[in-house]
Amino acid sequence: RCQVWAPRADAVAKALLAEHQYTSAYDYLKTAEEGYEKEGMTEPLVRTLQTMSSIDQMLNRNEQANMLLQRAVDAASHLGPDALPVRSRLLAAQGRLARTTGRIPESREYFKKALALCSQPDKTTGDLALASISMGEAMLEAGRKEEARELFLKGLSGSENASYLLNDCLNALRGLARISTEQGNYEEALAYLYQAEGAARGVLPADHAFWAGLYDQRGWVNILRKAAPEARADFFKAISNSSASPVISAQSREGLGKAWLDAGEGGKARENLEKALQLRKSHFGSDLLSLGRVYYSLGLACDMAGDRDGALIAYAGAVDSLLKCVEGAERRDLLVQSYLCKAYALCDGEQWKEAAEAFEAVLPMLEGEQRSENYKQLGRCYDELGMKEKADDCWKESGFPRVRMASPGRRTSVKSRSSRR
Known part of the structure; x- marks a missing residue:
């Protein structure tokens, strides 16, 4: 009987999902799952468990979603060697869930393992849309943006599956927006995010975690396109929806602070930061x-x-944190800016010894005009400290004529790139 009724329950669930009736569909999926498990029908069991996990994520039941995904992984281990794409897809799904719950390093490990098992989605199963989107996320985490874009678009075009797997479609749209943002196509990124908002409107509950993530992402796009008022509006929405997500709360508070910085409102920026x-x-x-x-x-x-x-105090905290990071372009840029801002602030307070130490520390990271400017400021510090020989060397290296300056002129650039996914 299970061999007959499990597929029938599965079919009813799929029809209900097409109408976004998730709770009713979930009950039928449980019937299908029990039947598949009893009859040892492993492949449909794995697919059903993953679909149930996806619904649980949509309904903010992340613990239950994680448990079902692990059951799917365990069941998939009994499949033959041809099931590598299935296992890969499950690992990608675990990576997505880990990212959603703020476990970023763990998320990246899942995506890395997914790509190691299967670098392309399985083209032999009926789950091509789901597989394409899952592997697109893995490709994106690996920095393979064009391949990720192709997979996201392929997944979205697979209407048979994409019509009911709303959670996966929303992830694909946000993934496409992330790619467009990183490539500087901000208007295109906004178009994808507004499309995601329209698809979820009236389907996902108002308190769903999706909304906080969407508005946070849109806020950062608006920051990059120099639209501070729109960014603030989005971050306010994200914060009001992020009570259950510390990672989104932290990102949105940072974004709101950045938006107030761009507007010249130091006090409001400080409060949020x-x-x-x-x-x-x-x-x-x-x-x-x-x-x-x-x-x-x-x-x-x-x-x-x-x-x-x-x-x-803040610049010192930045330097201390960044010195402990692994090398990278963003780390280097932030470290240079933090050292320089700290040094100029020390100059303003006539703390010449400490300022000279900061200028010396950043010197190996500078080149060209920036390096010459740094030597000039070092020369000034050593002049103020009465260290004529050192000052002479610095002025000579700078290439500038020796002058006594009333103020070094603060370099408070607000340029810094964000690492939020």
């Missing part, structure tokens, strides 16, 4: 790059608000 810093310290203290980025922005906000002591 301090909250972002507190959230990161409490929940994501090991993410030192993001911690350094928030510290740096907080220093700029304190500078803008006229609080030099607060700025120095």
